[in-house]
Amino acid sequence: MKYLPSLALAILVLTAIRGVFSGAPVNFPLLLLLAVVVCGIAWAADKFFLAKRRAANEALHWGIEVPASIFTVLLVVFLLRSFLAEPFRIPSSSMRPGLVTGDFILVNKFSYGVRLPVADNKVIETGSPQRGDVAVFKAPHEPEKDYIKRIIGLPGDTIVYKDKKLTLNGQPVSQVEDGTYSYVEFGQFLTTIKFKEKLGDHQYEIAQFPQFPSFIPSQKYPGTPVPTCSDDGNAITCKVPSGHYLAMGDNRDNSLDGRYWGFVPDTHLRGKAFFIWFNWDDVSSFAFKRVFRGIQ
Secondary structure, three states: OOOOOHHHHHHHHHHHHHOOOOOOEEEEEEEEHHHHHHHHHHHHHHHHOOOOOOHHHHHHHHHHHHHOOHHHHHHHHHHHHHHHHEEOOOOOOOOOOOOOOOOEEEOOOOOOOEEEEOOOEEEEEEOOOOOOOOOEEEEEOOOOOOEEEEEOOOOOOOEOOOOOEEEEOOOOOOOEEEEEEEEEEEOEEEEEEEEEEEEEEEEEEEEEEOOOOOOHHHOOOOOOOOOOOEEEOOOOOEEEEOOOEEEEEOEEEHHHHHHHHOOOEEEHEEEEEEEEEEEEEHHHOOOOOOOOOEEE
């Protein structure tokens, strides 16, 4: 009970920071680090110099004790978020059926190497993406934004996507039709064909609109800073360069992914998505079909 006020205040501070900047790109890890530093200075000043004086000074009480009291909570949040697990919210339908808009997920921060907070420089090698992993990364064409997609190709792989089927290094990727999948988006009821696909150790579901082509050349992102796939208007061929990965959405015909903006550099990786911990619609309807589930 002793730490509940500090925890509540820390949550309010973090929520306020995100709320103020929600309309524009913001470096949240940097803001959190600055909050830790400021509150850490207040904590040190209070512990070693001001603890006795603030009892008689109400202004000093709020100016020092409050930030000092939330320092420990902010520090723990910063360390957990930087090195263990970071929360993300799914912003679009590009990863349906597995992940839907509004899912709150956790991302393992050490799966692909321990990185320095804020700078994101890798300092310890702990592993690398595997085919079929669901990864969060900074988009190469929009580095201020985080994307979530499935890793389809590793460095050195050649992937062909034609007639809505994947071929990996000359071998067809297993794909079995599994009924239909429907969802509502922007007021429209959409129905897709659902398939079970297997890549590496992962078996997962993908969705496709049969009336859409495999590739839409007009959506290709111009001027991307990384190599891109080649296309003939219908099929694409992706030769993954060293130090890069090919990422695609599971909702294949409703995903702006590596087919259009190229490959993900290793330096842009944020971590591996592994757990759905919350979804407002799921909890409010008492369905509990999505929360507390692993990610395939």
